[in-house]
Amino acid sequence: MFSVNSEVGRLREVVVHRPGTELSRLTPSNVDSMLFDDVLWAERAREEHDLFAKQLVDQGVVVHHFADLLAEALDVDDAREFVATRLATHERFGQMLAGAIGELVRTYPAARLAEILIGGLTKRDVEAWVDIPSLLLQSAAPDDFILSPLPNHLFQRDNSAWIYGALSVNPMAKEARQRETINSRVVYNFHPMFRSAPPTFLYGNDSAVHLPATVEGGDVAVLGHRAVMIGMGERTTSQGIELLSQRLFETGTAERVIVVELPKERAFMHLDTALTQVDRDAYSVYPYLPETLRSWHVTPERGGLAFHENDDLFRELSFALQVDEVRALKVPMDRRAAEREQWDDGNNFLAVAPGVVLGCERNTTTNHYLEEHGITVLPVVGSELGRGRGGPRCLTCPISREA
The missing domain is CATH 1.10.3930.10 (Arginine deiminase)
Incomplete structure (x- = not known):
């Protein structure tokens, strides 16, 4: 039985996708419609992805390739x-x-x-x-x-999300990614690895038209202790969050959902571009995240939902994580430097164990700052992969992680 019980517990198994023909079919004329910012050197991207997969294996992680x-x-x-x-x-x-x-x-x-x-x-x-x-x-x-090709399959985080022992096969926001859901549903409904003990499907495992109630995995964080954090923005909408939250409560998968409203900017496409958990009590946080950032906690109430606006997101997180205080690690840098590192996924880390994370090697300032605060950063080579605007967390769909 597969289960993801936290963001930083020991990572056991992940799904990744080594880029194939689809990446070679990106051109200057279609790159925008395919949701990429640049035409990647496909051969080099594959080499970098192979290195990334090896790093995961070296950390004791079982790596499954989506195409296989x-x-x-x-x-x-x-x-x-x-x-x-x-x-x-x-x-x-x-x-x-x-x-x-x-x-x-x-x-x-x-x-x-x-x-x-x-x-x-x-x-x-x-x-x-x-x-x-x-x-x-x-x-x-x-x-x-x-x-059409589906080059965004590279970012396995988004089209499905394991939340404890349950699974959301996510209805995607953009047309260029919506067909990914068919492929993911084939895997989760028919592959012997999953079919022998079928997961509880939370959302998306049907052929209904879900728009505008979309959800993407880059916005979903499993906090542990039956709590979940979800980013609300361009890709994951309020309607999608309500439907997913209702199912989380109905199935007993979660008892509390924290919703974070993201700035309406391309750089904040998903929650994991703004903050990611790097230790049991610590987050890497974009240093210029607006102080006025709104958040709510959602609880079940009389068969429906109740929404309570938070005074302080990180105080709410400390309660959910059951720690005395959350360390919000914000690199002291000027706004231009911060924007550059965020554009290169400076806050997009993948934890393989508490306090041990994989991060893009080019974000040297952020990586050094985390090291100074007790976080071990394993640098990921990604001069081409990084141009796809997705870091180590984006590239992986955890299917087994300890609390």
């Missing part, structure tokens, strides 16, 4: 029909082409199909094996995407 899990799940009975029903729709491909795509899903070798589900299909790819009348194909240029 997806391929293995696709060979389980009914998995391909599950994908075909949700992917090969008339709305996505048109009436004529949808049937051919469905047949591809049902017959292609699993590893190749997993590559397509993540890496996408161009008209040139499709024309090699299909010859049917399709307005979508006739009107497309040879290198136009018939099925």
Whole structure:
């Protein structure tokens, strides 16, 4: 049985995704629509990801690769029909082409199909094996995407989140990421590793239209002691938080939810770009996080929810973490330097044990400051991976972590 019981307890198992064809399909013309800020050097990004995965293994973490899990799940009975029903729709491909795509899903070798589900299909790819009348194909240029690639699968943190022994398969906010949920649902519903002891699904394990009630894992932090912190901003909305909170309480997964309202800026895309836990009593905090930052604690009340605005977020966190005081580690630097390090995920740390974290090597000022305050920082090489605007926490989906 998989379970994530804290943010800093000993990390046992994670899911990551080594970038594949999809990253090679980023171009200057599509980079914005794919939610990236730059065109990454794909080969170097893969090398850096391999080094990152090795660092995790060296720390005793079992590393599962998402593309492998997806391929293995696709060979389980009914998995391909599950994908075909949700992917090969008339709305996505048109009436004529949808049937051919469905047949591809049902017959292609699993590893190749997993590559397509993540890496996408161009008209040139499709024309090699299909010859049917399709307005979508006739009107497309040879290198136009018939099925868009999903380069953001790199950031495994977001499309699913284990919260104690339960799982949210997150409905994503941006169109470029919404199809990731289909792939994640295949893994969690069909892969033998999860199917033998199915998790309690909290949210998203259905084909409903959830917009605007979206949730992304970069906004979800498991505090321990049956408490959860959720960031509310561009990607995780108030509606999504209410629905997830209700399920957390209904299933007995959590007893308290802390909601943090994030500034409406690209740099604060998720909660873990503003603050991440690095020890049982310590957070790395963006030094210019607004003093007026609002937060609430949510509790169950008469079958519904009650919302209580907090006077002090960190006092509320100390109560939830059951520590005397939370150390908010804010690097003393000027605003420009702080913005540069935050842009390079200066506060996006992944704890592998209490007080031992992986962080981007380029954020030397933040890393040194944490070291001075008793935190061991293992530097992650990421000159290319970092250009995707996601640090070590973003790259991993913990599925087993101790309290």
